[in-house]
Amino acid sequence: MHCVIYKGNRKTDCYLYVQKKDDFTEVPASLLSMLGELEFIMNLDLAGRNKLGYADIEEVRRLLDEQGFFLQMPPGEGYPDL
Numbered sequence: 001m002h003c004v005i006y007k008g009n010r011k012t013d014c015y016l017y018v019q020k021k022d023d024f025t026e027v028p029a030s031l032l033s034m035l036g037e038l039e040f041i042m043n044l045d046l047a048g049r050n051k052l053g054y055a056d057i058e059e060v061r062r063l064l065d066e067q068g069f070f071l072q073m074p075p076g077e078g079y080p081d082l
Contacts, residue, residue: 001046003064008035013074015041019064026068 006016016035018024021043024032032038051057055072063070 001061001064003044003046003060003070005041005044006035006038007041008038010034010036015072017044017060017064017070017072019068024069031069031071 003017003019004021006018008014008016011034014035016027016031016038018027021040024038046057046061049057052060054074055070060070060072
């Protein structure tokens with residue numbers, strides 16, 4: 001499974017994972033607004049990986065499949081109400 005990672009200019013240390021580059025159709029408008037202007041960080045192949053930095057890789061895979069995106073928040077911060 002491949003994904004693309006972006007960061008916004010309004011929320012420090014928040015990363016948005018989507019399935020295809022520049023495809024934010026599944027991301028709620030409120031989340032896009034909260035993140036601000038998005039900057040491409042990297043393409044990432046999740047296949048063959050057992051872990052990611054701060055994110056649970058199984059949760060990343062599941063949410064990419066189920067909702068089309070994953071939002072990685074800084075450690076200790078709760079998920080925002082969308």
